[in-house]
Amino acid sequence: MSLAVKRVYDPPAPKDGYRVLVDRLWPRGLKKADAALDLWAKEVGPSRELREWFGHEPTRWEGFRHRYAGELDAVPESWQSLAEKARRHQVTLLFGARDEEHNNAVALKAYLESYLAAHGPH
Template sequence: MKQRRIDIARAYDEPGPDGRIRFLVDRMWPRGVSKASLGIEAWLRDVAPSTELRRWFGHDPARWEEFQARYRAELDANPASWQPLLEAAERGPVTLLFGARDREHNQAIVLQAYLAHKLKHH
């Protein structure tokens, strides 16, 4: 049985030689980063929070709990956006890349937990 594992990493971090399938899960491309340096399978911008939700959140830790709930609701309403990630995770380990500076309050954390729950019940 293949390992089902979903990790997250900042798009600006050096990729490790781990052979994981990597996906960019941000609505906007990270500044100053080339496509070649990311080594991604795909850029899944539609899985990222809506522009309205992203602007409302503004990476404000005080809004973190509400952001998570709103983002999960967006994910529930758009399964086609995250289905490729679930399928890739079923085949092997994946890494979700995000551009935010805040490593503790970003959409990749929410998406990682959301997909782990789907994998467990899939």
């Protein structure tokens, strides 16, 4: 199992493996060709309401993670294929936020790792 997170603005690298943008909105000022994506998984990003509530406020981080997990629980079809891919391949979750510690890709990585640990190897 191998999951990583990286800013989508950082240059792609071979070690990134399968590159997935996990934001609902396209990152400002980034050309699609420069992103070097394998997939744009818009549907796995947090809802607009949750994004606006969070507002990248570190004091709301735990609440954001909990609410985002609830959203993910409701739509397993949006993320299960990423989890399965990460079982066998390197998957890098890409995000556009400036805060590299408090963003949906970091929360999603923890969520997917928890799912994979609970569901063992297939």
